[in-house]
Amino acid sequence: MEKNRVYFFDTTLRDGEQVPGCQLNTVEKIQVAKALETLGVDVIEAGFPVSSPGDFNSVIEISKAVTWPTICALTRAVEKDIEVAAEALKYAKHGRIHTGIGTSDSHIRYKFNSNREEILERAVKAVRYARKFTDDVEFYAEDAGRTDNEYLARVIEAVINAGATVVNIPDTTGYCLPSEYGAKIKYLCDNVPNIDKAIISTHCHNDLGMATANTMAGIMNGARQCEVTINGIGERAGNTALEEIAMILKSHRELGLSSNINTSGIYPLSRTVSNLMNMPVQPNKAIVGRNAFAHSSGIHQDGVLKNVSTYEIIDPKDIGLDTNSIVLTARSGHAALKYRLESHGVHLSKEKLDKVYQEFLLLADKKKEINDDDILMLAGAERTGERVVKVDWLQATSGVGMKPVASVGLDIAGEKFEAAATGNGPVDAAINALRQIIKRKITINEFTIQGISKGSDDCCKVHMQVEYEGHIFYGFAASTDIVTASIDAYVDCINKIHSI
Numbered sequence: 414m415e416k417n418r419v420y421f422f423d424t425t426l427r428d429g430e431q432v433p434g435c436q437l438n439t440v441e442k443i444q445v446a447k448a449l450e451t452l453g454v455d456v457i458e459a460g461f462p463v464s465s466p467g468d469f470n471s472v473i474e475i476s477k478a479v480t481w482p483t484i485c486a487l488t489r490a491v492e493k494d495i496e497v498a499a500e501a502l503k504y505a506k507h508g509r510i511h512t513g514i515g516t517s518d519s520h521i522r523y524k525f526n527s528n529r530e531e532i533l534e535r536a537v538k539a540v541r542y543a544r545k546f547t548d549d550v551e552f553y554a555e556d557a558g559r560t561d562n563e564y565l566a567r568v569i570e571a572v573i574n575a576g577a578t579v580v581n582i583p584d585t586t587g588y589c590l591p592s593e594y595g596a597k598i599k600y601l602c603d604n605v606p607n608i609d610k611a612i613i614s615t616h617c618h619n620d621l622g623m624a625t626a627n628t629m630a631g632i633m634n635g636a637r638q639c640e641v642t643i644n645g646i647g648e649r650a651g652n653t654a655l656e657e658i659a660m661i662l663k664s665h666r667e668l669g670l671s672s673n674i675n676t677s678g679i680y681p682l683s684r685t686v687s688n689l690m691n692m693p694v695q696p697n698k699a700i701v702g703r704n705a706f707a708h709s710s711g712i713h714q715d716g717v718l719k720n721v722s723t724y725e726i727i728d729p730k731d732i733g734l735d736t737n738s739i740v741l742t743a744r745s746g747h748a749a750l751k752y753r754l755e756s757h758g759v760h761l762s763k764e765k766l767d768k769v770y771q772e773f774l775l776l777a778d779k780k781k782e783i784n785d786d787d788i789l790m791l792a793g794a795e796r797t798g799e800r801v802v803k804v805d806w807l808q809a810t811s812g813v814g815m816k817p818v819a820s821v822g823l824d825i826a827g828e829k830f831e832a833a834a835t836g837n838g839p840v841d842a843a844i845n846a847l848r849q850i851i852k853r854k855i856t857i858n859e860f861t862i863q864g865i866s867k868g869s870d871d872c873c874k875v876h877m878q879v880e881y882e883g884h885i886f887y888g889f890a891a892s893t894d895i896v897t898a899s900i901d902a903y904v905d906c907i908n909k910i911h912s913i
């Protein structure tokens with residue numbers, strides 16, 4: 414292990430994928446894993462194999478597809494989990510089992526109805542068992558952020574003796590202050606006699622917005638692996654964002670720390686993950702948000718024009734944001750579209766590319782300049798499977814001094830239906846019309862409309878979460894017409910309900 418090298422452990426495909434509505438299929442996971450490999454991450458956490466056949470299969474397929482990064486599989490401190498993880502990792506060129514157990518008093522008492530000594534024994538047993546299958550075993554002390562330091566040090570010493578080569582100190586609830594988390598890592602460095610035999614890993618959640626600060630505090634106090642996700646996606650408020658730690662290490666050379674991350678792959682991969690997971694990136698998100706390099710105030714613009722270093726600490730090119738990137742228009746050919754898609758890691762068959770190209774021409778008729786987000790959106794729509802319920806036509810009228818009204822024509826497995834309704838706006842009217850045809854009690858829990866770039870001719874993305882008979886479904890659509898996108902997202906939910 415190089416002393417000043419920080420190893421990147423990406424858990425986009427495990428902690429990130431646990432987010433409701435962010436699930437990927439195996440082909441999409443392979444696409445992300447290969448992009449992570451190109452980006453230079455050291456470890457890819459590919460899933461929790463015992464949790465579902467889908468996760469099991471994804472770990473197998475990612476292991477086959479990826480060459481040099483270590484592939485990691487998560488388990489509880491349970492023999493069956495460890496056996497299943499080892500089986501899923503059988504094709505990995507370098508495989509790691511990530512096993513662990515909750516160590517805070519709250520987990521010990523309420524989750525396990527146990528005591529500290531018993532939990533320590535279970536931790537040791539799990540690590541020993543995992544070592545029967547591989548030499549690379551990482552142990553996580555779940556809720557380490559709220560675990561008593563003295564007890565945590567005893568657990569860490571014992572699991573290293575049992576064969577753990579990496580020890581993960583998760584701030585599972587995102588509770589720690591940076592000073593507290595840094596002090597915890599320092600305490601382990603100073604009080605675990607065999608700590609030099611393992612790498613300490615950070616794994617921070619963002620519940621109080623401190624995940625990145627905590628990860629940096631951990632690194633500056635001796636941790637040499639950071640567990641991160643692209644765009645900071647993950648349980649609840651998310652995990653530490655890979656792009657933030659990578660760019661902090663690159664910008665603060667005085668720390669003397671290096672990593673293997675090729676930062677110019679950050680922006681394209683951020684867009685790919687956002688599009689595949691239908692998870693918009695907040696516009697002011699550090700490093701990869703749409704506004705991260707947009708200077709709007711006059712004073713800032715003036716400064717940047719005189720010398721970019723006045724207000725810009727990162728060169729956008731360092732994260733692969735090509736501000737001069739080719740803008741496609743109605744005159745762009747197949748080849749230009751294929752080139753832009755492939756630069757984002759999207760490889761379509763000729764047949765699919767032809768379909769996306771036709772959609773692209775339709776969009777180019779409505780919008781003068783087509784950017785990368787637009788074409789990724791079109792490629793994303795092409796991934797959506799066959800739909801039983803389709804919108805044949807839609808008309809909505811609204812304005813000042815009139816009641817919004819909409820009528821809609823649906824095709825349900827070849828049968829035609831029509832309805833009209835009023836509402837408090839054109840979207841409400843159109844959804845009321847749809848409800849007259851689809852006579853199910855579907856509640857809309859969440860409904861977000863977001864523009865992709867700028868301008869009144871922009872495309873918008875709609876994300877919807879609905880509830881039906883106690884189940885949650887997610888719908889997604891995009892269009893230059895906000896009513897069409899909203900209705901398509903609702904119909905996307907209906908198709909998902911239909912397919913269960």
Ligand code: KIV
Pocket residue numbers: 428553554555556581583584585586616618
């Ligand atoms: O947040 C956490 O504690 C985790 C562990 C399972 C590593 O994700």
Ligand code: ZN
Pocket residue numbers: 428583585616618648
């Ligand atoms: Zn986590």
